[in-house]
Amino acid sequence: MSKDEIKIFCPATIANVSCGFDVLGLALDGVGDEMVVRKTDQRGVSIKKITGQDLPLDPQKNVAGAAVLALLDAYDGDAGFEIEIDKRIKPGSGIGSSAASAAGAVWAVNQLLGNPFTKLQLVAFAMQGEKVASGVAHADNVAPAIYGGFTLVRSYHPLDVVALPSPKExxxxxxxxxxxxxxxxxxxxxxxxxxxxxxxxxxxxxxxxxxxxxxxxxxxxxxxxxxxxxxxxxxxxxxxxxxxxxxxxxxxxxxxxxxxxxxxxxxxxxxxxxxxxxxxxxxxxxxxxxxxxxxxxxxxxxxxxxxxxx
Structure with a gap:
């Protein structure tokens, strides 16, 4: 794997956790998607391949593409990326399928750019992918995927995410x-x-x-x-x-x-x-x-x- 390419695991997540509709979430271990993201000479983002599920390759209609486009709009410079997604979380399953793609894509791109964005900013970009999937830019899945463990979305306007501890047992x-x-x-x-x-x-x-x-x-x-x-x-x-x-x-x-x-x-x-x-x-x-x-x-x-x- 070169410095211009990265392969990642994007965890499934549980959102709401009963009492925290749209504000609480947690990340799971061992259940998730895999993605390969690499730099390209062409500006923007392209979805090169999706295995496991039949999902759109058009970046504006794909949650990973939409999230990366939001990131690139905020990036001070020119950059291009292509994405391959091994979709192991079934869409509509209730364990953050769209969130894994959106969060994983922006996390990987941020790594390849040298980490110019904070975790909170990555959550905001990933939320734009969630908006493509459900019509609502919610963060209760993408936040734990990016932060790990339990997370609390204290506020959406302005966005404020709090990392919570995870009891060992x-x-x-x-x-x-x-x-x-x-x-x-x-x-x-x-x-x-x-x-x-x-x-x-x-x-x-x-x-x-x-x-x-x-x-x-x-x-x-x-x-x-x-x-x-x-x-x-x-x-x-x-x-x-x-x-x-x-x-x-x-x-x-x-x-x-x-x-x-x-x-x-x-x-x-x-x-x-x-x-x-x-x-x-x-x-x-x-x-x-x-x-x-x-x-x-x-x-x-x-x-x-x-x-x-x-």
């Missing part, structure tokens, strides 16, 4: 029923207004989860993994959601909820053995319901995007 389990729910469609079912009562409950849970991460209080983390606003609406779109949640909690999960816009369902657990028990309970539930699925058990990825060395 915390594991994430994700089960993906083999259906697709597009983020844009999933957003359409969300109500524009909520009651003050529900807002107070949600704010308390968000603050409790953040406090639990800082203090490594697993019981507090578990008590805070409740969503009073989005989950009751979106869960209707996911087959067997209530059964999966009940089975996960019975198997020892700290909490369970919808990953991003779904259909993936996530749970958090303390220790690897508990995580494996939860994964087994999830599998058993979907097997009984005759639903095809993928399942992942992962430590929290505190590094985020990383270089793959040959």
């Amino acid at each position: 915390l594991y994430a389990i994700v089960i993906h029923p083999q259906i697709e729910i597009k983020t844009a469609d999933s957003r359409k079912v969300i109500k524009a207004n909520i009651s003050l009562e529900k807002g107070i409950k949600q704010w308390g849970n968000l603050a409790g989860l953040v406090a639990g991460l800082f203090t490594e209080d697993y019981d507090l983390i578990g008590r805070s993994l409740e969503d009073h606003i989005i989950e009751p609406i979106r869960s209707i779109l996911i087959p067997g959601f209530d059964d999966i949640k009940a089975a996960s909690m019975a198997a020892g999960a700290l909490g369970c909820g919808i990953s991003g816009s779904g259909p993936s369902i996530f749970a958090l657990s303390k220790r690897s053995d508990k995580a494996q028990n939860v994964a087994a309970a999830m599998k058993d539930t979907y097997q009984k319901l005759n639903v095809d699925f993928d399942v992942h058990v992962s430590k929290i990825n505190i590094e985020g995007i990383k270089v793959i060395k040959k």
Whole structure:
């Protein structure tokens, strides 16, 4: 790999984490896309190849291309890049497929340019890719991909991302029923207004989860993994959601909820053995319901995007 080319791993992510709609996210370990980005003599960006999924090569219609174009608009100089994407996260799976492409592309380009941009700026560029995918420039997936670990989007205007600690024994389990729910469609079912009562409950849970991460209080983390606003609406779109949640909690999960816009369902657990028990309970539930699925058990990825060395 030359200094003009870089190969990277872009992690899958869990957004919202129950109580943090559009503001909380975490990065997964071992689940993600791979990308090769190289400098070219031609200005701008071109998507040379995509394997694994049928996605547009037009940079303006591709999330990776749109994100890099946003970066190049802010770059003080001329530069050109071509991108190859090995798409291992299925679009519409609810674990940050578009975010991995958008975040990975701008992170790699920034590396090849000598790191002129901060992580916060990279999040802003990657958000433009998310806008192509869902119509909304949200950061709850791209932020943890770029920062690693847990992240909190404290503000969108101006953009303010806070890196949060990841307790050492915390594991994430994700089960993906083999259906697709597009983020844009999933957003359409969300109500524009909520009651003050529900807002107070949600704010308390968000603050409790953040406090639990800082203090490594697993019981507090578990008590805070409740969503009073989005989950009751979106869960209707996911087959067997209530059964999966009940089975996960019975198997020892700290909490369970919808990953991003779904259909993936996530749970958090303390220790690897508990995580494996939860994964087994999830599998058993979907097997009984005759639903095809993928399942992942992962430590929290505190590094985020990383270089793959040959």
